[in-house]
Amino acid sequence: YSKNLVDLHLIMDLVTTLAKIYFNKQVLPRSVCNLSYTQSAILLGLGLQYKSVEDLQVDLNLQANQLLPLFNKGIRKFTRVFREVFEREIAKELD
Secondary structure, eight states, X not given: OTTSOSOHHHHHHHHHHHHXXXXXXXXXXXXXXXXXXXXXXXXXXXXXXXXXXHHHHHHHTOOHHHHHHHHHHHHHHHHHHHHHHHHHHHHHHHO
């Protein structure tokens, strides 16, 4: 999704897990993945409140063409963090 290869509907089952990881401070410290307030609200609405994009448009007073790119940027931040974690683990195994 972060590389625009799949649609939002294909990753919606993962968004709930990402939201739980992000909002549970013990699993992922906030300093590791900083999302803006709007990105956090989008993640909260989609992942934990199970709202549709249309519902979030009304709640956040944003159009879909503004909402989805913000969400995509947030997913890219998560992807970067997870890639760094995997690379560190592989480096430890090789050493």
